[in-house]
Amino acid sequence: MWTWFHKLASPPHFYRTAALLSPWFAVPGLALIAWGTWQGLFVVPMDYQQGDAFRIIYVHVPSAYLSLMAYMIMATGGAIGLIWRMKLSHAVAAAAAPIGAAFTFLALATGSIWGRPMWGTWWEWGDPRMMSELILLFLYFGYMALRAAIDDTAKADKASAVLAIVGVVNVVIVHFSVEWWSSLHQGQTVFKRGTMDADMKTALLIMILGFTLLFGSMLLRRIRTEVLYRERRTRWVRDMILSPKGGG
Amino acid sequence: MDGLAMGGYGAYVWSCFGLTLLIIVFSEWRARIRHKRVYRDIEVRLKALEERE
């Protein structure tokens, strides 16, 4: 088990394995998303209150879920990097940030577009769920800006890891905001007390799984870039790039 | 065509799905560009080193 782990964590091995692994996430992920989108848009019944506008849930909830999951991967990667001095885990954290920011933006944007016809507002300042998700976006931006501002990779890793760990408080707030305080946003449906038609729920779970797999493949490819950059002065990168076989 | 109208909410529903596709494609495009740039930079540096030797 540990030899396998150490082997995977070795940069050259990871660089090759990630390239092979990535399609195994992307292809099933895209297939599930295609099926879930078809189901969500055209097959499952419309909602008794919201009509067809409810179908936005099929991109909103997976995006919101990934916005939190990406952050936890980023913070965990930073923490493992700080404690065990594992370089690969810092690379994972750095790679997760831009993808997490993209899904956080999507969660905010689709939520806003959904809120206009249903709630009667694009955005409400002061709503705990909306504000905490917006702060999440700023945390991602702050994390990326901090990394970009520090030239020394090792220092950037440490400083940004601390920021990521502190920001976990906000992830907890996003998650519980609709339970701790009154909010325009409704409570949780999928893993909590809310109810949902079986077909609606199956399609949503399929979408969440599909998005997660796609995220996995996006993350793997970004980690590869991070590893390549960090290892740019090593022997194996030199051999790989200068050898006639090369490889991207 | 009724399916596309989404009971009058078509503009909202389709813009959400379209935006999601757009952002994911954009993110992947940026990732690819960055990978190529990192690779190219290393290649240029290594080639320059090799010629000097």
Next chain:
Amino acid sequence: MKPRQQRMLAIGLAALGIAIAAGLTLRALEDNMMFFVEVSDVVAGNHPSERNFRIGGLVVGGSVQREEGSLDVSFEVTDTACTMPVVYSGVLPDLFREGQGVVAHGRIGDDGVFVADKILAKHDENYMAPEVAESLSKHQKDIQAAVARGTEGCNPNDS
């Protein structure tokens, strides 16, 4: 202690400290973090007296009255314990209907009527097909019954 364990301890303590600080801050901010106030709290006087604020509740069945030829509308909002009259002039969101959750932004007039300048609709965490919506849980039926008849004995004018 090994250096690794020291780092682990340092990060653990820092995380704990941040969590406690965040918890205390949130406690202090609790009222400000509330997006709206329940009708019962308003009746009990637990609401900002000067500035505008938001109340939240369900629209009482049969209470919605629209003025012909204008956007003026009046209705009652309940949290199933207390009820409060609301007046509003403007466009209502698509989801606004009797029995539906609403959030009204505005202030309380001297007559105890809430004068809203903005109405938002709130929906619950349940999603179902129109034909399935008939079969609701006992709890939801109780709420609906309270919404349908309004509430008695708890009126902002009394307190």
